[in-house]
Amino acid sequence: MSVFSHSEFDDHQQVAFFNDGASGLKAIIAVHNTNLGPALGGCRMWPYESEDEALTDVLRLSRGMTYKSALANLSLGGGKAVIIGDPARDKSDALLHAMGDFIQGLGGRYITAEDSGTSVADLLKIGEKTDFVSGIDKVSAHGGDPSPSTAYGVFVSLREAVYHKLGRTDLNGVKVAVQGLGNVGYRLAEQLSDAGAELYVTDIIQANVDRAVRELNAIAVKGDQIFSLDVDVFAPCALGAAINDQTIPQLRAAIVAGAANNQLATAKHGYQLHQRGILYAPDYVVNAGGIVDVFYQRKMLEEGYGLDNYAADLDAKVEGIGATLREIFVRSDRENVPTFVIADQVAEERFAGANSLYQPDPAVA
Numbered sequence: 001m002s003v004f005s006h007s008e009f010d011d012h013q014q015v016a017f018f019n020d021g022a023s024g025l026k027a028i029i030a031v032h033n034t035n036l037g038p039a040l041g042g043c044r045m046w047p048y049e050s051e052d053e054a055l056t057d058v059l060r061l062s063r064g065m066t067y068k069s070a071l072a073n074l075s076l077g078g079g080k081a082v083i084i085g086d087p088a089r090d091k092s093d094a095l096l097h098a099m100g101d102f103i104q105g106l107g108g109r110y111i112t113a114e115d116s117g118t119s120v121a122d123l124l125k126i127g128e129k130t131d132f133v134s135g136i137d138k139v140s141a142h143g144g145d146p147s148p149s150t151a152y153g154v155f156v157s158l159r160e161a162v163y164h165k166l167g168r169t170d171l172n173g174v175k176v177a178v179q180g181l182g183n184v185g186y187r188l189a190e191q192l193s194d195a196g197a198e199l200y201v202t203d204i205i206q207a208n209v210d211r212a213v214r215e216l217n218a219i220a221v222k223g224d225q226i227f228s229l230d231v232d233v234f235a236p237c238a239l240g241a242a243i244n245d246q247t248i249p250q251l252r253a254a255i256v257a258g259a260a261n262n263q264l265a266t267a268k269h270g271y272q273l274h275q276r277g278i279l280y281a282p283d284y285v286v287n288a289g290g291i292v293d294v295f296y297q298r299k300m301l302e303e304g305y306g307l308d309n310y311a312a313d314l315d316a317k318v319e320g321i322g323a324t325l326r327e328i329f330v331r332s333d334r335e336n337v338p339t340f341v342i343a344d345q346v347a348e349e350r351f352a353g354a355n356s357l358y359q360p361d362p363a364v365a
Contacts (some may be wrong), residue, residue: 008059014109015059018102023094025083027102028054030062031110032078035351038108039079040134040294041065042115043099043126047086058082060240060262065291067347068284071324072317074295077351079110087117096122100129108132113146113294116182116239120145134294146290146297149314150259151187153289153321157281158192158233158257160322164329165255165279166232172196175231177221177253180238181208184259184287188237189216202226203238233257241265243280248272257281264340274338282343285325289318 003015014031031039041062048054058080066078083099085091103112103126113135114123120136127133135146158176162168174197178189181203189199189212199218202225203209212218221229227250234253236242240262248269256263256278263283264270273280296314328346332339 003055006055006059008056008063010059010063012059012062014106015055016102016106018098020095020098020101023092023098024085024090025095025098025102026051026085027081027083027099028058029081029102029106029110030058030079031106032059032062032080033066033351034077034109036070037075037077038111038132039065039077040069040111040113040291041078041080042290043081043083043112043118043123044115045083045085045087045091045117045122047090048082048084051084054082054084057240064261064284066351067344068288068291069295070347070350071285071343072288072292072295072321073350074291076291076295080115081110081112083117091122093125096125097129100126100133103132104130106132111298113290134298135290136297145183146293147183148187149293149318150287150290151184151191153292153318154184154188154235154237154257154259154286155191155195156289156319156322157286157325158188158235158255159195160325161255161257161279161281161329162233164326170195173198174233175200175229176233176235177201177226177229177231178212178218178235178237179203179226179242179258180236180260181205181212182237184290185235185237186212188235188259189218193217200226200229200231227251229253236260236263243269243273245269248276251276251278253278255279255281257286258283259287261287267340270338270340274332279329280339281325282328282340284347285321285328285343288321292317 012032016029018027062080069076111132123133123136176197177200193216200221201212201218202221209220227247230252233255235258237259243263244265328342332342
């Protein structure tokens with residue numbers, strides 16, 4: 001398994017592997033860039049089919065976090081952690097403690113948070129072994145869980161994309177196909193329903209679909225049929241690479257805006273969306289609400305930041321995602337360049353201009 005020659009290696013500053021035989025932990029942490037601050041990103045637990053698949057995921061996700069934090073104007077770099085295993089079967093206190101030891105050994109260069117397959121409760125267990133955990137502050141807006149802020153940022157983004165592409169100032173009657181009804185996807189669907197949108201939903205867990213049909217009056221769709229629906233917006237909220245060679249020819253939506261990370265399988269698919277006139281809201285702009293929430297939680301813990309300030313600044317910052325997207329959309333139209341290229345350029349201008357690498361604390365490294 002090669003790292004430096006890997007197709008997703010992007011001048012990452014550090015890629016660390018950890019194996020703990022006693023707990024069964026096999027994990028990878030990738031630190032992409034720390035020019036703006038310590039790398040912060042979620043800890044994902046997933047039953048990857050291979051170690052190479054896990055490496056691909058952590059490299060792509062960590063890079064995305066660098067860009068996400070830069071575009072959200074946060075003093076953070078980008079990193080990610082993946083645990084190879086089934087969260088429903090393989091998770092244990094011993095495994096989570098071992099993950100905490102792994103993170104602590106990096107001395108603060110990487111700070112972890114919740115992600116697919118992990119929860120606030122898991123992060124609390126990890127936090128018993130490391131200081132570098134965020135998204136667990138019980139006095140925060142959502143008891144430490146950043147997913148409501150992620151969902152709201154996606155809602156704000158989708159609303160902005162609908163205004164830009166369709167000229168609509170509201171979402172009443174707008175048809176949205178939501179792929180994935182996890183913590184973020186379901187909350188997004190709730191907000192869309194409250195705004196009057198017409199929902200079409202799918203998920204690998206039938207109970208999630210049934211709940212959306214029952215509670216949100218959503219229309220259930222079978223698996224891959226979600227791509228070919230005659231809707232206004234396709235909202236990918238499951239795993240990445242939903243926009244690929246197979247799905248692009250099926251898309252009938254005018255807009256792609258969702259919560260999933262790495263929605264484009266490759267850069268060429270972003271160009272293909274642009275050529276077809278489909279407005280793509282770059283995922284790492286759209287789903288930045290969670291990292292914003294986690295950032296302000298750390299300010300509360302480290303700087304004595306008041307709860308009132310936290311709530312006000314968090315709301316303003318998440319609402320600001322819409323303004324960032326507006327700037328990207330306008331510049332994309334003016335230059336006739338895909339939105340993801342414009343977003344990359346803006347982010348790179350920010351983090352590449354900072355040249356002081358974050359130094360870990362030698363006392364804990």
